[in-house]
Amino acid sequence: MHTVVVLALPDAIAFDVATPVEVFGRARLPDGRPAYRVEVCATEPVVAAGPLRLVAAHGLEALADADTVVVPGRADPTAATPDAVVAALRAAAAAGTRIASICVGAFTLAAAGLLDGRRATTHWAAAGLFAAAHPAVHLDPAVLYVDTGQIVTSAGATAGVDMCLHLIGRDHGAAVAAHASRSAVAPLHRDGGQAQYIDHGHTRTADPGLGPLLHWIEENAHRPLSLDDVAARAGLSVRTLNRRFHAHTGGTPMQWLAGVRIRRARELLETTGHGVDRIAYQVGFPSPTNFRAQFKRLTGVTPQAYRTTFRPASTGPRA
Template identity: 50%
Template sequence: MDTVALAVTDGMLHFELALAYEVFEAAPAGVAGPWYDFAVCGPGPVRAGRFLLSPDHGLDRLPLAGTVIVPGWADVDEEPPADLVDAVRAAHEAGARLVSLCTGAFVLAAAGLLDGLRATTHWAHTRALAARYPQVEVDPDVLYVDNGSVLTSAGKAAAMDLCLHLVRLDRGSSVANAVARRLVVPPQRDGGQAQFVTTPVPAPAHHPLAELLPWVLERLDRPLTVEDLARRARMSSRNLGRHFRAAAGTTPLQWLLTQRIRRAQELLETTDESVEAIAAATGMGTATTLRRHFNRTLGVSPDAYRRTFRSRPRRTDRVR
């Protein structure tokens, strides 16, 4: 999936378009090795909002990409252009991974790529997507949906979450975190989080969890409990849970487990420590416990994950 093509045409939303460009066009500082071969593909000069773009290639080049990203489509009341729909369908038939950001899901649905699949889009348009394409299982309550070869995201910030998810799949957690640091965004929000996350990252100075979260991240090797977190935050466990749901869209225990898994991913990618040592360093206790949670969360074993991201064969770039 080393080649990424951004499929554009008149009427695309410039925010999602620029977001994909920022993530995939150039590697963050300090990341060694080749980055994605990124290309913008469209039918001649394209207008996105007030911006006029000059694509690198025509839409006929989409089938040569490993990943095709379709940004948000501005006028969801209108059918997307037939040439874009046809090109996206051809790319999927050629084996490309198709990704829609925000209302780009309407393009994938028009191409028939979401039939029988779970998908999402911006919460304001989920009803319209479900009504127009009843064969699509529209989930209005998640940030993004990964079906393997077809992925969809909700709007705006959720599009960034999906782009970072793709980098994490392709390059590993540490590289995705480097991209997030460059863009000054949260490194990971799980796709299953609710779209209505009013405070994805607690405000540094005044949020009730502002001091607690860094404290926890420095102590992931310890057997922390929800009661430990509540005591540190000087609030009841129930009140702590309420603040976590508002800030992170999840429970304190699930957030803690996610941080342990993320730390384990980084250690597997960047060190030669044994699974037993990593289990201890991430507060999992035993290798058995780490393997169980790792498999359930990521769908692979820690050993398989390490083999993938420490010695991963690379595909030949195809879009030039």
């Protein structure tokens, strides 16, 4: 039987620990037998997990017998990874064990050197921190999970469910994965990746000089603003404005403006029944076609698909 070992480190995120335990633990083969043996190991007998305390039945030696190791995230992803954990993960990788991470558990894999030169993902909110700490990793913060074969990483929270269901499909086929998805009351596949969950246009810049301008953009995003309009408001040349924006936000003023408009459009899609065309004009896009293109580029899904995912069932779109 395929053995999955979940590695619970101090201050583990309880949801991340529970996800593989439940999803793999409830998977069944066509004849009804369990598809996996699931164990939890830790560096110490009792591990803090937020308000919970987890009693681990195994120590790090369990990794040597695992077919798959799952590393949950920690409350502080920048916390030092114990040397013994680094050594155990490297030994498991060298032995050919499949190693997966959930959410900011990717920080632990990166600390062990398992992600260098590989494509990987993590929770979108920690992407900037991860990229700065581990530049050798090819980070893709827009997807729900990345499968490079032996090493698999997933984004935050329920993206761990997506990854576990994907691995069940890899191991036992679509029928077993579909049964597991029904048991988890979760879709077997979700469209759009985690880009649709990112709060575009809401991240604040470290440059205090741009603060008033960003506030002005927030207040006037519904207007037909041009780059010249934004530069004039800032009292800067277009070239200087672009340079300062790129240095402190990583993008351009018009990308920031688009992000603000998309965030507002998402709020309207979630909370109103306004038609997509009406929302496009409300938030400041020059045309519904431009709005749809920008929305798909930034979120990975269409406005209607986003509304279907996030709108309360009682709210319906109006023409």
